[in-house]
Amino acid sequence: MKNVIEVKNLTKEYKQLRAVDDLSFEVHEGEILGLLGPNGSGKSTTINCILSLLDFSRGSIRILGSEMQPDAYGIKKEIGVVFQDVAVFEELNVYDNMDYFCGLYIKDKATRRKYIEEAIRLAGLEDFKRFFPKQLSGGLLRRLNIACGIAHKPKLIFLDEPTVAVDPQSRNNILDGIKALRDQGATIVYTTHYMEEVEILCDRVIILDKGRIIASGTNDELKQLARIEEKVSVETQRLSGKYIEEIKAFPNVESVDYSNGLLLIIYKKGKNNLTELMDYLKKEDIPYNRIYSERPTLNDVFLELTGKELRD
């Protein structure tokens, strides 16, 4: 598989702080790579180094087979970037904004017009071409932000939390758009705080903490890293301490927590746990409303690996 990005031993130091510590990874052609990590983990620094917005202390970065430099305009032509903060001209309408950002890459007017129209359709902004940013809702503004970054049809796209503070309808539209870009052959590096987006979108995930890669792989590979295999939740009232202690003694139980009428049992291994629990509840005549079993999520893996909530 062809590598679009090759990062080797990347290190970035700020006086006393090592923001990125000997980082090495690849991004394969046509994949969506999720870059996860708590705040301060080095995600943004890594991306800024890759984009040559930041100098780095050691290591090498190659994009599309060539070394990335601040003046590597040939490589930059193939890159699209959507930053977390909306970056558009307040004085220009939707079309003119896209014309400017696309114009930084493409000189030919006719090609630009064609590409802009396609990006407008992809972002679902057909009815807002003449609207100014101040007239757009938060969701539409995010879509414009994305459209400005991808209008020139880049081969490699960096999306830095593109769905922050976006309503569900716009989020679905954005996610559909990203899938469409991948289907058109683009390689995407995606950073987000939303685990469900990573699970839906990403082919591979890299989890960063303190400037280092602490885990990487597909969603399923990462989930296997978790020490737990099953989570069972039971909605039940008036559960006495005696029952909780007896459940804790069940085989494979890692932990038991009971609060606000919800009993949460974490199992190290995931076979026959639910049947055994239901038999016990029936035998002890313990009433319950709902009982359900889940496999561990990426969020559980993240929590277990970093010891942090993603938003801390």
Added chain:
Amino acid sequence: MIVFKTFLKVLNKCKTPIIMYTVFLLFFSVFNMRTSGSSLSFVASKPDILIINEDEEAGITESLVKYLEKNSNIIEIDEDEDAIRDALFYRDVNCIIYIPENFRKDFLDKKNPEVRIKSTGDYQASLAELLLERYLKTANSYNETVGSEEELLKMLDATLSKQVDTELASKLDTGSLEKAGFYYNFTNYCILAGSIYVICLILSSFKNEGIRKRTMVSSMDYKAYNRKLLLSNSLFAAAMWLFYVILSFPLLGKIMFTRHGLVYIVNSFIFSFCALTIAFLIGNLVEEKNAINGIVNVIALGSSFLCGAFVPMEWLPAAVLKIAHILPSYWYIKTNEMMKGIETVNMETMKPVFINMAVILGFSLLFITAANVISAKKRRLG
């Protein structure tokens, strides 16, 4: 081209303040022109007088009244004492001349009749007294030698009707220079405010953190991009300067086709360049769009007041003018003021003007260096 095209689109959103500054300039210039006139020709001044003639209007008396009427403005007022006092008090007349009863007879009898005068005591009143004195002295001289009243009147008329050609020693059109000085002093405010407001607003858009990052990661050479932005801003400043210069031709007329006019134009061009560098410096320092209005007021309005753009420099306290030396506006306005007193424009008389221009260029160099240092520091993220 995309940078220039976008520059023009953003500029289009800033047109209101430029129109506003131009309207101010036009209003005050036209107002100023109505209050001052040209000073190239000589016109004799005429005092306002009231003649109270108690004699018969014939012979020498009639001749005196006609002479006064010809050389002064005769004011008609009721001949009661209260009305006369009021007219003098309110300067409706400069002088009241009382021709006594039997003036003609007494004069011809060489009794030397007294012609009384009441005056405001000002310059115009003195002029009226001189007119009367001139007439009476000439009449008395001829009265001594001629035999008849008819002959006396003929000789008086021949002598007093002689006109003296007056040629002004200075060819300086102080009235037009005054207007030009006012206009170009006022452009100090328009150019400074227009440049700072528009260029800072445009730079704050183009140098917005997100837009700057997007441009830096794009395939456009960032140095070329900055050059295009600099050129676009310079073109705007040049266009604004040219607009104000063109506007000065119909407003100020002939003076703009003289060497004096050329100096005003060159001086304003150098100042526009300096204003551009100030705008670049502020544009690199200020990121908050809402702060720009306040900065325009402090810098453009402040330096215009301190350096005499709105009020003549000679009215400003010495301490204020000393402080004003540290502002480019002072040197710009100083040149405009100097031009009012320079009669012949040549290398010798222009020396102090060239020094002023050099000082402005020095300021420009200082500002552009500071702007470049700040811009270079901001270019890289870390």
